[in-house]
Structure formats: C-alpha cells, structure tokens
Amino acid sequence: MTLEQQIAARAKEIHTDGYPMSIGEVLSLYRDGDIDIHPEFQRIFRWDDNQKSRLVESILLGIPIPAIFVSQRDDGIWDVIDGVQRLSTIFEFVGVYRDHNNQLLPPTTLRETEYLPDLAGYRWEVSGPAGRVFTDAMRRDFKRAKLDFRIIRKESDENAKYDMFQRLNSGTELSPQEARNCLLVMLNPRMFDELASLAESSDFQNAVPLSDQKKVEAYRQELVLRFFCQADFGSGDTEMREEYGDYLTRWMRSAAKDYGTRESKIAPELFRRTFRVLNLALGEDAFRRFDGDRHLGPFSIASFEFVTSGVAAHIDKWEQSPPAELRARVEQVWTAREFRDNSGTGVSPRRRVPRLVNRSREFFGR
Template identity: 45%
Template sequence: MTLLEQVQEKSKEIHTDGYPMSIGELASIYKDGELDIHPDFQRIFRWNDVQKSKLIESILLGIPIPSIFVSQRENGIWDVVDGLQRLSTIFEFMEILKDENGNNLPGSTLVSTPHLDKLAGFKWNNPNKQFEIDSSLKLEIKRVKIDVKIVKKQSDKNVKFELFQRINTLGSRLSDQEVRNCLLIMINKEFYHWLKSISNNENFLNTISLADRLIEEQYHIELALRYFIYKNIELSEIKGVTDLSEFITDKMIKYAEDTTFDKDKEKAIFEGTFAILNKILGEDVFKRYVKANDKFQGKFLLSLFETISIGVGKNIEKGSLLDETEILNSIKKIWESTDFLTKYGSGVNVTSRLPVLIPLGEKMFSNEA
C-alpha cells in the first residue's frame, strides 16, 4: 500500500463537521443534557479565578475564542473532547454548571483583568445589583459564537480518544496519567473510580512515598495501573514496545473494556501486596539498601517497584509467597543480584528491563523450590 492509498483509507474512518454556535445555544443544549462536559474532569482541569475572568473578558471584548472539539455518540449526545475548561468557565459564570451528581454549582465571581479592571466582584446574578452583569451584556455574551468541530458518530470509535490524547499531550498541558484518567472517564467511568479508589490505598501510598507534585500529577494512579499491567501481561508483549506510555494506555483501555477483568480479585491481591510490604518496611521498601550500615536510603526507585511489588503480587496470586522475615531478606538480597544491578538504572529501557526484573521478583519471593 502506498502512502497516498493509506491516507485515503484512513481518512474514510474519520467523519467530521463543524459550524459556529452561539454561547446561548451551547448553554441550552448543555441544560438539556445534549452536551456532556464530564464533571469528573473538573478535578483534573482547574483554572484559577484570574484565568476564568480573562476568558469572560475576552468574550466581552470580542476576542475570538478557540474552537471546541466534540465527539458525537450513537445517541447524538456530544462529548466534549477539547474545550472543557472554557465551557465549564462560561457555564459556571452563567450559573448553570452541574457537578457529577447533577447539582448546580455556585456561580463564579469575577476578578479584575488587564483590560477590564471594573470586572472585580461582578456575577451573572447578584443580590447586590451594583455588581450584577447588565442585561445588555448578558445578551451580548449569549450571542457570541464559538466554532464547534464535530467528530461524527460514523467515525471509528477510537478517533475521539486519539484526538483527546493528541490535543492534550502535544502541548504537554497534562501528565500522561491525567490524560489517561480523562480517557477512562469517557470509556468506563466505573473502572476509573475503581482504579482511583485503589490508588488511594493507605498502605500503597505509604510505600511509594511520592512528593506532593507527583501525587497532583496522578503518578500514584499510574503506578497502580502499571502494577496491574505488569502482573498480568505475558513478557513477550513487552518486546518491541517503543513507546511505554502508549503501551500503558492501550492496556488500560483493554482492561476497561474487558468484562472478564476480575476487579474484586485484582483489588484483593493489590491490597494484600501493599499491606505486607508496608508492614515489613513501610516507606523504605522501594529505596536502595546499603548493606554496610544495614539501612535503606534515597528516593523511590521504579525498578524496585517493578521487581518487588510484582513479585509479591504474583506469588500471592499463586499462594506461594514467602513469610515476612524471608520477604525482608529477599528485598535485601536484590542488591546482590547481578541481573538487578545491570537492569535497574534509569538508562535501561523497558524492553530490556522488565523481561529480567519481573521473573527475578517472582522467583525471589516464591517459597517454591
């Protein structure tokens, strides 16, 4: 197949449309439930009062607003793929924004902006009429048009996920896991809440001992996701992986869509793994062991997480886990393993690292001869 033929073939999978819509029209279809901006995303996308007020300032001054992208479901409802924060800001200001339970959120209060310092204190509706947006300005806001790009329902089902990933990773506005969280909400909201709940397990959080910044970027959720992926994959699946982030995302989508994925069983093994590790070593478990002074020190090491947690988890699943004293001794002995020492560095790629570390951990924490 030539490049031209491939372009022509792939283009058949994507059907798009687009036209300008007024803010009033968008507000109307949102209130009617025909536009889904996923309230769950509000925890991930968060503008401050200055950013929100600048958007309203732009609308009032006639500064063009970037296009929003939506994906059409089979039932005709539009999923917002890009533009969520802009629409959320507008709807919040207009006092029609709803939370995940369908309850109206309080309307926002504007702050002073570079060109409209008089905006400070104004609301869409205000008991203090002095600080309520004038009815003529409300009409102007409702009549402002925003270009809407539509991925139609005839398109391949993965197009909207691909579009969302590209929009939200090319500009590095979100971490990889923040993008994955949004994809999960669109694919299987129940699976998202399951994964999020598990990643907040107290024993797990204590053992990984991440900085606040990494928690904010949802890295603890990524680590929990990696745990399930690495524990369940065949090692042959790792070979040939050139983009680990894409591999994790693809596996996540597969699990989220797989009705046979046993969430109760996986949760029990996960909780058992980190309850044992937290009891034995707590926040030291994934740190370097220094034999000379018999101490664990330094920062969290991903290679140790891959070796220890997966090894313990696999042996819990098989019923072949060592006792606590032997687990501690095995953790220390990892630092005597040539296989580990040649594969644990940050410069070792995943296709070389995991096929060695996963079997190593499984063997070291097994009570089978």
C-alpha cells in the first residue's frame, strides 16, 4: 500500500466537526447531562485557584484558549477527550460542578491575575468573604464568550478518541502515568478504581517508599500497572519493538477491555499476596540495593521488576516459606548473574524487562 493509500484509508476512519459554542450553551449541555467531563479526572490532577483565575481572566479579556476535543458516543453524549480542566473550572466558577461522588462543589473565589488584579475575591453569583460578585452584565458577557470545539463523530473508528487523547497529551505537564490514568478513566473507570485502591494498600506502600515527587506523578499506580503487565508477559527474551512506556499503555488498553470478565488480566488478590509476603520479609528494603551487609540507596525499578515477577509466579511457595528465607533469596538477587547481566546503566527497558521477567521466574522457582 502506498503512502497516499495509507493516508486515504486512515482518514476515512476519523470523522470530525468543529464549531464555536457559547459558554451558556455548554452550561446547558452540562446541566442536561449531554456532556461527560469525567469528574474522576479530578482525583488524578487538579488546577489550583491561580490557574482557574487565569482561565477566567482569559475568557473575560477574549484571549484565545485551546480548543476542547470531544468524542460523540453512540447515545449522543459528548465525552471530553481534552479540555476537562478548562470546562470543570468554568462549571465550578459558575457553581454547577459536581465531583465524582455527585457532590456539588462550592463556587470558586477568584484570585488576583496579571491583567486584572481587581479580580481577587470575586465570585459568580453569591458574594464571598470579600463581598464581591459579578454583575448581571459581566455574567452575560461571560456566558456569551465562545469556546472552540472539535468533535470526533460517533461513526469514527472506536479507538479514535483514545488515540486522540494520547496524542493531545503527549509531552504535556502530565506525567506518563497521569496521562494513562486519564485514559483509563475513559476506558474502564472500575479498573482505574481497582488500581488506585491497590496503590493505597499498606503492604505495598510499606515495601515501596517513594519521594514526594514520585508520589505526585502517580508513580505508585504505574508500579501497580507494571506488576500486572509483568505477570501477563508471555514472550521470550527478544528486545521489545516499541518503547516500554508505549508497550505499557497498549497493554493497559487491552486489559481495560477484559476487566471484569473471566479473561481479566488484573488479579488483585495476587497483588495483595505478593506484597504481603514481601513486606513481611523485607519491609522498605524489598527493592533497595543489598551490598552484602545492608540495604541502602533508593528504590530500584529493575529490582522491582525482577523480584515481583518471580515472587508472584511462585506465590504459593513463598507464602509457605519462612520470611527469612524470602529475605535471603531477595538479597541474593544483587549478586545473581541473571539480574546483573540484564540491569544497570546502559540497559534499556525494552531489553531489560523481557529478560528480567523471564529470568526471575526461574530464579524464584528454585
């Protein structure tokens, strides 16, 4: 197939429309339940009041803001792909926004901004502590302001909106896992809830101490996802054809389709059992380097991949073994050729992960 033929074939799979819409019209859509902004996203990342105030400032001054991307579902409802923070900020400011528990949030009190310093203390309709409230004229002007919408129509390929989300959020301020979390909320919110719950389990948190920055970037949830991805890995030692992050995202999308069925790749009890024995045997030393005398240094992702894959593959064995025996086996990892030859600086995740996962199943099965 030539390049021109490829372009023509792919272009037919995505059908889009684009047109401006007033904020007043969007508010009506939201009140009627005709647009889904996925309030679960607010558990993943959230704008502060300064960011919200800057958006309101931009709308008042007519400063262009990025387009809102939505996908039309079979039932006609619009799924927001990109623009959740912008829309939720507008809805919260106006006082109609409901969170993931369907609770109405209090309206935002604006902060001072660069071009409108007197915006500080203003609210939409009910005055706040400063006694400042938008006038009728200001509210009308705000509701008449236009937002640019790009709509992926329902006859498009079913994966179009997920591909679009990944492209729009590639290279943004979101960490890779924050972007995956948003994507997972659209794909299967129940699976997102499950992974988030496992990331908060005490055995896991005790065994995986992380820096504050890593916590903010949703790294714990990435590790939970990696655990299940590793457990499902069934290929040989050949280097992956794609970057590991892309592989993990693609695997997550596949797992989201099967979650809740007999074919589900997510086994929460296996995760709990694995980290229960690791926490009991090693606690916070589970994935820290062992120098022959003591554990030291930060969390090691290579150690995580090797140890969790091996222990999970033989969980019955290690549950029945004394904690001291598991501790000794984990400490042996750091001098084992299976681990040393396939980890360390210069070994890419594309090469490292397949080899560590496969070798670990042999190492912990002895």
